Amino acid sequence: xxxxxxxxxxxxxxxxxxxxxHIIAVYDARLGPLDRxxxxxRPLGDLCAVIQQDRANYHRFGKRDRVDDFxxxxxxxxxxxxxxxxxxxESGHEYLRDAVFNNQGFGxxxxxxxxxxxxxxxxxxxxxxx
Numbered sequence: 001x002x003x004x005x006x007x008x009x010x011x012x013x014x015x016x017x018x019x020x021x022h023i024i025a026v027y028d029a030r031l032g033p034l035d036r037x038x039x040x041x042r043p044l045g046d047l048c049a050v051i052q053q054d055r056a057n058y059h060r061f062g063k064r065d066r067v068d069d070f071x072x073x074x075x076x077x078x079x080x081x082x083x084x085x086x087x088x089x090e091s092g093h094e095y096l097r098d099a100v101f102n103n104q105g106f107g108x109x110x111x112x113x114x115x116x117x118x119x120x121x122x123x124x125x126x127x128x129x130x
Contacts, residue, residue, distance in 0.1 A: 032107030
């Protein structure tokens with residue numbers, strides 16, 4: 001119930017025109033081997049699909065890396081479905097596209113900023129510093 005109410009609030013917030021980008025949430029996530037395959041075990045080939053699977057693993061399946069942070073938005077499957085079309089790499093972090101798929105260890109840690117960009121959901125992805 002609480003997640004549904006929050007999801008509705010996010011949708012309303014996105015519907016209100018904004019003069020600039022407004023940060024809704026920021027979270028860190030380790031994009032590891034479990035995130036690089038879909039729920040049926042098929043390999044994913046797109047970074048934004050990996051981010052979507054990471055959030056499904058976190059919220060739906062309870063498969064969490066120690067570094068994965070909670071986010072207040074993607075517990076709702078409808079909101080998770082928006083990730084592939086609204087996800088972008090931040091300038092200077094384009095190397096992450098290859099790094100995520102070439103990494104054989106524990107995965108790459110990314111920082112995801114979720115924005116209301118003039119009424120549209122936008123995710124900006126960068127490597128987490130530190």
